[in-house]
Amino acid sequence: MKVTYPHVGDLTLALRSMFGNLGIDVVPPPPPGMKVLKTGAIHSPETACLPYKHVLGELILGLEAGADTLMLLGGRGPCRFGFYDVMQNEALKALGYSFNLVSTDNPDTLRNLVREFAAVSPRNSLRGIAWEVYLFFRRVEAMDMVHRTYDRIVPRNLESAGRIMAAEKERIAATTTLRGLIAARKTAKDVIESIAPASAGRPLRVGIVGEFYTVLDPDTNFHVERAVKSFGASVERGVWLSTWLNDRLGFMPFTRSDRKRCKRIARPYLGFSPGGECVVSIAKVIEYAREGIDGVIHLLPFTCMPELVAATILGRVRKDFDIPMLELTIDEHTDGTAVRTRLEAFMDTLAWRRRRRLDAPKEAFPKT
């Protein structure tokens, strides 16, 4: 039996090490790129959202490479993500593949996840499997921490800094014990923090919010984080894999749900959650504006329902809080040059605004 799974940012790395430790044979997802997307897009409805096409492409290529079991993260949100597993099951059957589909949907609990791993793992101790699943989460969390630390610096040499971060993530993925993981996490933080910064000044800060997949996957979003950094700004990302996993599956019962917090912040604008990262996008922009972040980039796949709702509401948020925003809609037809042109103009705008704020006459003793 061979398992394949979709690629989502660092999830691939974390899953690879967990499957390895569980003794599960895997066909790793193909390297992301146009081949995957085109394969998925051919067999998808044209207006299906981008992640659907991507995941379908990966599953097809995985099955072609010899996988017979598909593992999917299901949703149960009101958006189309909740139907990915159902739709993809049908689409792949119609293409004539035979496979076994395991989805963590319905109900979305950790117990369910552990049982499903037990079903595909040659190891039979439920406790052992549960521990591995827990370690998996801690690894994702550590990788997110590394990435967050990296996001906040503006390295002098982007390419080498990117390689250093990737190597640290690999080191975290290679750990097998909790103690080793905690040690690796600490070293990684020190290593990233010692990367030489581009300049001593206070860099511009740019928030990135939007749909889960488009924010997490650099190959999909035209490496927007790297591009922002190349303009000398630091990044504050609103969507994290560990937060998402914890909110849905409850790995850490005593950690407050970030989603609930976001709902509360977004309430003046939206009283319910239309699914996806809609409330998260709205809440993070409000938070960023209060924190004094210079500008926000909103990423959404073409036809993504929850983010379209968010985009409309964010039009009002940006006015209320006077925070510049750049909306980037992405699908398989999006042109990289168009993205870069807007990004460059946006970064110019942020630099100008910052300069204006610094040049503004300071009234230490305001006259009434």
Add this chain to the structure above:
Amino acid sequence: MGFYLGIDVGSISTCSALLDGCGKLAFASWERSRGRPIDSVKSALKQIREYFDGAPDIAATGTTGSGRELAAALIGADVVKNEITAHALAAIDYMPDVRTVLEIGGQDSKIIIIRDGVVVDFAMNTICAAGTGSFLDHQAHRLNVPIEEFGSHALRADMPLNITGRCTVFAESDLIHKQQLGHSKENLIAGLCRALVENYLGGVGKDKDIKPPIIFQGGVAANVGIVKAFRDLLGQEIIIPPRFECMGAVGAALLAAEAGPSAGGESAFRGFTVSEESIGLRSFNCGCCTNNCEITEVVSGKQVLGRWGGRCPRWTGRPEAAEAVRPC
């Protein structure tokens, strides 16, 4: 004191602007690219040389527009900037207290919001090209009206029609429908101008704080019908700079003047002889990963002037450096 040269290579037209040492506009040219941007850049350089009766001394160069990378490789540019920043700079230079810039070019349209001489917000059309110059061109051709007279036809309308401007395809079929009902050309054109401006304001202009003074630039500003529609719908005076069609190039020249020569006091400008060089384009697929990016390179003789088209940095940067990473 040398001149500052700005070149704006758009999808439809190529413009150049030359500022003298004091920042005054000394020369500007505009011509259609006709799908051959290399030839149009060469021709722009030729025009400058003819105008000055010899090659003027160039202190620094800047390029902008969708063909800015190509133009930069071709002429050797000190600054390469996006067209939004370039247009904003030119508008602020023309009118320091401008607060809104409307720009409609050949294939794109944008709106730039400026406060206290600083860009605070902008938008650019993403998927839809409705209301841009090339669509007006196409319709003018179909109605057999020279594009130069298109706007004045609209001003003579007694009863502008309602045309749907949501999408060029719908606009065209609606236009044909109304035309077959026997409406006059004047009313059709006036209706079209209004529909396109409505589309612009509801599209790129959505959620934007449009405040006077408003500058309208880009090739479409030549169309008095569109200008009138903007004036009517916004209820504001619309200001059109004298060289509205070359504002992108002026912005690029201003950027060059601000940044100065790139390499140790020497401009990267390759000289006016570029217009005589035989420039070739080659493209190949990278093949290093599944993206299989199409890499384009500009060559003059044996020398590679520039490469682009990759999603990763493998091929970008200096051509010599790119050569070093060729094997993957």
